Amino acid sequence: xxxxxxxxxxxxxxxxxxxxxxxxxxxxxxxxxxxxxxxxxxxxxxxxxxxxxxxxxxxxxxxxxxxxxxxxxxxxxxxxxxxxxxxxxxxxxxxxxxxxxxxxxxxxxxxxxxxxxxxxxxxxxxxxxxxxxxxxxxxxxxxxxxxxxxxxxxxxxxxxxxxxxxxxxxxxxxxxxxxxxxxxxxxxxxxxxxxxxxxxxxxxxxxxxxxxxxxxxxxxxxxxxxxxxxxxxxxxxxxxxxxxxxxxxxxxxxxxxxxxxxxxxxxxxxxxxxxxxxxxxxxxxxxxxxxxxxxxxxxxxxxxxxxxxxxxxxxxxxxxxxxxxxxxxxxxxxxxxxxxxxxxxxxxxxxxxxxxxxxxxxxxxxxxxxxxxxxxxxxxxxxxxxxxxxxxxxxxxxxxxxxxxxxxxxxxxxxxxxxxxxxxxxxxxxxxxxxxxxxxxxxxxxxxxxxxxxxxxxxxxxxxxxxxxxxxxxxxxxxxxxxxxxxxx
RNA sequence: GGUCGGGUGGCCGAGCGGCUAGGCAGAGGUCUGCAAAACCUCGUACAGCGGUUCGAAUCCGCUCUCGACCUCCA
Numbered sequence: 001x002x003x004x005x006x007x008x009x010x011x012x013x014x015x016x017x018x019x020x021x022x023x024x025x026x027x028x029x030x031x032x033x034x035x036x037x038x039x040x041x042x043x044x045x046x047x048x049x050x051x052x053x054x055x056x057x058x059x060x061x062x063x064x065x066x067x068x069x070x071x072x073x074x075x076x077x078x079x080x081x082x083x084x085x086x087x088x089x090x091x092x093x094x095x096x097x098x099x100x101x102x103x104x105x106x107x108x109x110x111x112x113x114x115x116x117x118x119x120x121x122x123x124x125x126x127x128x129x130x131x132x133x134x135x136x137x138x139x140x141x142x143x144x145x146x147x148x149x150x151x152x153x154x155x156x157x158x159x160x161x162x163x164x165x166x167x168x169x170x171x172x173x174x175x176x177x178x179x180x181x182x183x184x185x186x187x188x189x190x191x192x193x194x195x196x197x198x199x200x201x202x203x204x205x206x207x208x209x210x211x212x213x214x215x216x217x218x219x220x221x222x223x224x225x226x227x228x229x230x231x232x233x234x235x236x237x238x239x240x241x242x243x244x245x246x247x248x249x250x251x252x253x254x255x256x257x258x259x260x261x262x263x264x265x266x267x268x269x270x271x272x273x274x275x276x277x278x279x280x281x282x283x284x285x286x287x288x289x290x291x292x293x294x295x296x297x298x299x300x301x302x303x304x305x306x307x308x309x310x311x312x313x314x315x316x317x318x319x320x321x322x323x324x325x326x327x328x329x330x331x332x333x334x335x336x337x338x339x340x341x342x343x344x345x346x347x348x349x350x351x352x353x354x355x356x357x358x359x360x361x362x363x364x365x366x367x368x369x370x371x372x373x374x375x376x377x378x379x380x381x382x383x384x385x386x387x388x389x390x391x392x393x394x395x396x397x398x399x400x401x402x403x404x405x406x407x408x409x410x411x412x413x414x415x416x417x418x419x420x421x422x423x424x425x426x427x428x429x430x431x432x433x434x435x436x437x438x439x440x441x442x443x444x445x446x447x448x449x450x451x452x453x454x455x456x457x458x459x460x461x462x463x464x465x466x467x468x469x470x471x472x473x474x475x476x477x478x479x480x481x482x483x484x485x486x487x488x489x
Numbered sequence: 490g491g492u493c494g495g496g497u498g499g500c501c502g503a504g505c506g507g508c509u510a511g512g513c514a515g516a517g518g519u520c521u522g523c524a525a526a527a528c529c530u531c532g533u534a535c536a537g538c539g540g541u542u543c544g545a546a547u548c549c550g551c552u553c554u555c556g557a558c559c560u561c562c563a
Contacts, residue, residue, distance in 0.1 A: 030563075038563080045563035073561095085561075170558075171493065180491085180559080221561090243563030244494095250562090273563070274494095280555065284562060319512075320502065325495080325556080332501050335513035342512085345526090375503095383503045387511035397527055401520090461522060468524080479526045486526090 004059065006239075007323060007379045009169055009247065009270040014379055019238050020268060025056050025063045026237030028229040028267070030246055031123065033070040034104040035089040038111060039290035040328065041276040041283035045243045047314060047427075048273040048322040050117045052241070054425050055376055066232045067120040068225060069108075071101040071127050072208050072218055084218075087207045097207040101125075111293045115310045116427050122232055126224035130210045133219045133227040136261050137198045145260035149189040151201030151215045155256060157194045164259050169270055170248035196253050198223050222253040229266055230258070240267030244274055245282075277327045278303070304330050308337060311428045315340045318382040318426050339390070344430040345488070346393035347418050350411065353399055359407040361395060365414060368392045372421050382426060389422060401482060449478070449485045 004017040019025050029049045032038045038046075049067075056063045073086035090100045112119070126133075137153055140146040145160045146153050160166065161174040177194045197220035202209045209216050229237065235258070242251065251270065258266045275282045278289045291301040299307030308316075316336035320326040368388050375384035396414060398404040406414075422428055448467060455463040468478050477488045 032563075033561090042563045048563095172559080173492085176491070177559085245558070245562055248558060249560095275557075275563075277556080282557065282562090286562075316501090324502085327501080329501080331513085335501060338514095339512045342526095381503075384510070387503075390511060394528080401527060403528065456522080459522075465523075472525095477525065480521070480524085481526075482520085488526090 002374055002377045004377045005379055006269050006271065008268075009272050010265075010267075015269070017269070019061070020236065023060075023062055025061045025239065026233040027053065027056070027063060027065045027239040027241065028225070028233055028237060029065070029067040029120070029240075030225060030242035030250070031067040031069050032108060033073055033085065034101045034108065035073055035085040036285070037104055037107050037292055039283060039285065039292055040296065041290060042243075043111060043115065043293050044276040044317055044326065045273045046112070046117060047115060047317055049241050049271075050427060051318065051322070051382060051425065052239075052271070052380055053118060053120075054427055055380060058420060058425050063121075064233060065118075065120040066122045066124065066229065068228050069101075069105060069123050069125045070221070070224065071105075071125045072097070073221075084203075084206060084208075087205070090207055114297065115293065115314055116429050118427070124228045124232065126219065126228075127208065129224065129227050129231065130219065132231055133223045134199075134212050136223060136227050136230070136257065138213065139261040140198065140257060143260060143262055145256075146198055147191065148214055149191075151217060152189060152197060153199040153214055153220075154190050154195040155198055155253070155260065156191065157196070157256065158192050160256055160260055164256070166256055167248075167252060169251050169255065172248055172252065196220060196222065196249065198257070222250055222257060225250075225254050226257045226261070226266070229254075230263065233266075235263040235266065237267060239269045239271055241271040241273065244272045247272060273322045274325045277325050279329075280327060282325075283328070303328070304333065308333050311430055312337045312340050314426070315343075315386075315428055318428075319386055321383050322380060343389060343393050343422075346396045347422065347430065349400055350396055350414055350418065353396070353406070353411055355408040355411055356405040357407065359405055359410050361399060361404040361406045361410055364395050364404070365392075365406075365410055365417075368395070369413070369417055372417065376421075376425065385421060385426070392417060445476075445487055449487070452478075453485065 005014045006017045007013070008015045027049075029046075031046075032042055046067075053063060053065050071086070073084050073088075086097050086100055090097045093100065095103070137146065140155065141148070141153065144156075146155050157166065157174070158178060161178075166172075166174045167177075174194075178192065199212055199214055199219060200217050201214075202216040202218065206218065208218055210218060229240070240251070240254075255265050258264065277283060281287060281289060283290045291303070295301045296304060296308050296313055297310060312333070316333055317326065319336060319339075368391050371388045371391075372385055375381040375388060378384070392414065395404060399406045399410075422430070448471070452464045452467045455461075455467075471478060471487070475489055479486050479488065
């Protein structure tokens with residue numbers, strides 16, 4: 001069995017995965033800010049990390065998976081202006097902040113369920129960890145890397161960068177950032193505009209306010225991740241993940257905060273999932289080119305001609321690699337859907353296959369299995385994994401048509417591969433075609449197929465074709481195979 | 490403007506120094522009463538121009554082009 005290699009943003013290389021503690025993995029992923037319903041682009045990141053989580057479990061690791069929920073949105077932009085996105089949404093919808101968060105959190109949970117995401121072990125919220133955040137800020141201040149200014153606390157990046165490396169994750173150079181910022185330096189309370197807020201002074205219109213040693217206010221947006229990842233995973237853990245767009249400044253600042261507080265770079269492996277594109281452009285709230293996870297399922301977005309099921313969408317996403325960008329389009333989804341159907345149809349008939357006493361398919365099956373492992377161990381190459389699963393589908397179809405023969409063990413092995421890699425790792429819960437049909441329907445179809453068989457044997461093709469055409473119109477397809485006729489809706 | 494990452498056959502999408510990616514669409518074939526499905530075969534693609542090399546889609550340089558980050562963002 002080959003070993004797992006992970007692309008580490010920190011080093012820009014694929015590295016052999018060696019967890020800090022044998023057999024155990026600590027993973028922290030930056031979750032959503034709940035000021036609106038997460039869109040498809042947000043979901044892609046979560047689905048990718050869900051796949052990563054699933055594969056780690058599949059390998060037998062004991063994984064502690066933490067993904068935060070940002071439920072207070074006090075954020076500053078470069079000009080030092082505050083943007084309380086949750087408060088803003090609350091006013092817009094005439095609701096309390098808590099109501100907004102509650103509303104979108106339950107929506108987010110529904111989405112995760114619909115798209116078959118495994119729940120993280122812990123989904124901590126920022127507002128429940130104000131004390132922890134304050135404590136870390138105090139540590140940073142004690143170490144001299146933060147200063148108070150007019151009721152707010154800022155991280156002193158210039159000072160910090162003199163004795164610490166800043167910008168490793170995003171490849172940013174501190175000198176450039178500082179020189180840019182000097183030109184922009186303005187009226188605000190920061191010494192340097194690259195300095196970021198650890199604690200913000202409250203505004204009268206703020207909906208969420210907490211007490212702190214520096215007066216009433218609310219936390220900056222990077223500190224919650226530092227506080228919560230430290231609390232639940234320790235000062236250093238294995239994997240820290242998030243979308244690419246969080247590399248700078250969010251992840252850089254997390255590292256700075258941890259080191260500034262006397263801890264280490266929190267993660268051994270930093271992983272970044274790429275963006276979801278629409279017409280070559282990143283899906284984003286501000287571009288307005290986004291659509292929602294439920295809209296695809298319902299077929300209510302303008303770029304799609306029809307609805308697509310959650311497993312199909314998930315399958316489509318898995319066809320691309322997590323570090324590549326992925327373009328969503330009608331054609332791409334349509335072709336993914338066709339492929340998905342071919343695959344799941346083949347997988348669905350495994351249980352009906354009859355085993356032979358001998359076998360000539362062992363080698364092919366073993367090849368698929370070892371290629372599967374190799375693909376996933378190579379930085380989670382789901383794209384290659386799916387190519388292998390199509391090979392498996394061909395093998396199954398050949399067994400079905402007696403071009404290959406398989407014994408009981410082969411069929412068992414095939415089933416294990418499907419359950420392991422397709423269902424468990426890729427997280428695609430396919431319904432075998434007839435599983436949701438009623439017994440009555442099954443009997444009825446058997447009867448119809450029997451009648452048609454009789455007429456075909458009497459060369460009464462007019463009748464047999466009539467039956468087939470009728471069923472076709474009703475959306476039921478008949479397929480005449482060596483073993484008799486099967487049907488599909 | 491700065492930094493970084495892309496440009497692969499009709500479309501989507503892996504690979505990243507020599508060995509078939511795969512899917513969808515298309516062509517031909519096998520099976521079949523016909524059809525569908527399935528199976529087999531096929532197209533000979535790597536933005537352009539140079540260079541390195543026995544050998545490059547894969548490495549280097551230049552050009553064109555798209556995008557991301559530099560402001561909130563998964």
